[in-house]
Amino acid sequence: MDKHGSVRRASRKPGERHAANFVVVSWLDLTISIGLTFIVGAVLVWAAIRVIQPAPPDTLTIAAGPEHSRFWYAALKYQEILARNHVKLNVLVTSGTLDNLKRLSDPASHVDLGFVQSGLNRAPNSIPTEPRHAGLISLGTISNWPLFVFYRGPQLTRLSEFDGKRLAIGREGSGTRQIVRMLLKASGVDPEVGGQTQPIEGEVAVNALLDGTIDAAFLRDDSARPWLMQKMIRDPGIRLFDFTQARATIRIFPFLTQFEVPMGAFDLADNLPPESETTIATTIELIARDSLHPALSDLIIEAAGEVHGGASLMQNAGEFPAPVAHDFPLSPDAARYYKSGKSFIYRAMPYWLASLVDRLIVLVVPIVVVLIPALRFVPPLYAWRVKSRFRRHYGELLALERKVSDDPSERNYEEFSRRLNRIEKHVSGLRVPLAYADAFYTLREHVSYLRAQVEALRRADDV
Incomplete structure (x- = not known):
């Protein structure tokens, strides 16, 4: 905050950039998606085997x-x-x-x-x-x-x-x-x-x-x-x-x-x-x-x-x-x-x-009946995990906007600026699959838009 009581805009260090960090595939998300599918499928297959033909007693x-x-x-x-x-x-x-x-x-x-x-x-x-x-x-x-x-x-x-x-x-x-x-x-x-x-x-x-x-x-x-x-x-x-x-x-x-x-x-x-x-x-x-x-x-x-x-x-x-x-x-x-x-x-x-x-x-019957159809859920589950990162940040943006709009005090503006910078930095550091580049840039655009809207509201309050 300067001597006039205004909030100073956080400045980036020279040469600092928020470059996109794209990958071809998010292996973590893919592994978790496939793993969950196979765990559920394995439980169903195990239950089917127990019902169809239990192990012979010794x-x-x-x-x-x-x-x-x-x-x-x-x-x-x-x-x-x-x-x-x-x-x-x-x-x-x-x-x-x-x-x-x-x-x-x-x-x-x-x-x-x-x-x-x-x-x-x-x-x-x-x-x-x-x-x-x-x-x-x-x-x-x-x-x-x-x-x-x-x-x-x-x-x-x-x-x-x-x-x-x-x-x-x-x-x-x-x-x-x-x-x-x-x-x-x-x-x-x-x-x-x-x-x-x-x-x-x-x-x-x-x-x-x-x-x-x-x-x-x-x-x-x-x-x-x-x-x-x-x-x-x-x-x-x-x-x-x-x-x-x-x-x-x-x-x-x-x-x-x-x-x-x-x-x-x-x-x-x-x-x-x-x-x-x-x-x-x-x-x-x-x-x-x-x-x-x-x-x-x-x-x-x-x-x-x-x-x-x-x-x-x-x-x-x-x-x-x-x-x-x-x-x-x-x-x-x-x-x-x-x-x-x-x-x-x-x-x-x-x-x-x-x-x-x-x-x-x-096992062949349960695998054909359960596991193969279950693999169809891997792509939607994978997409849900990747997009959930963006949705979580949208929730944070909405909460920030409401807070600063309801109480446009200097303290809230300062808190807003600090948290928005942190969100922007976190978004820029995400490892995003290329297939979801549009969602990534849309989120960054909305972060910049919210920053501009709040700055405009701040200038209006100063007047």
Whole structure:
């Protein structure tokens, strides 16, 4: 301020210029714009992947059966095979296939798959009903489970002829007991009347039959050990029951199959049995919860082929596993596997790598749907960031103009001049992309215009 009280115009130093500082591209703004777009896109892609196909778990639990039973040993083989692919399989000891089904049906038990005989998901009467356990799927049939009936006395041809006899039909809660009770009831025999059924099986039942304590023993799977059946069939007083009504039985109970015991199957040298006999069999299915990951479904069925695919007295080589399901729907992933096998990437790569590649392929859809359209927002976002610098200064200019117009005091003029010089200096120092040179020069022109307007107002006040 001079001695007359007027505000001295701020003077520039000699040679000082406010030259434009143009660049081809504002890399900072471009990086931030692209970065924000990709961050939002990545979040959306991650959410899509989690919804579409989460990563397969590396730990599973299988409900097997009693310790040292046939399927307990089978589960241990599954455990060994899955471990090759870095998947841990916990083997759960249970009381049998009926217990396995109960555990699978209860999500709180955290059982992922188990061995379940066909027919257990039916009501305990002569007519099959609709499945009662939701959320379960079948990975296919892995084994036959024939029913062998040994009895003493005259030849019998129908199950109804066992009425009034003492019968060993398996322990309480076993799948064998439930199936036999269904067959007896369908044949008009009430197993609850007269205490004629006994909850024994295996060697105990065989010894009771040999001793004459019981009249017939119904044996399956672990109870029907080859040496036990040889022991009985060599006894002249014991016969192997021939299911003459097998065809009618499997029509009534579609989950059952007809099974032929070939002549000499138990002893070729002595030709035991001396002629072919017909019996019926249930099948064992590998049941899983419907949340089982597709990649693990393939791995488990492949393991089932290695464990159950060999030839034996009960089956032909390669007969199992098979895409046959009775009580539960066949898994779509299992159906695809039985039809065309593993996908190319799982055939060509290790499981862990194929699983990763498979999930990366899933990325293609979210990238095409989300990220590529999102790139369209980069130019507007970039332009918004560059122009926001100019808009911020326009706000400052508007506030200065209003302040000095409302109170044209010397103090406000001095403050106005100082702040306007600072704005002008800051604007001149901006690194502005060439594409926005018009906005840059327009702002500088408006700064000069505002300075001139306020100077004119100041001169008017002095007059």
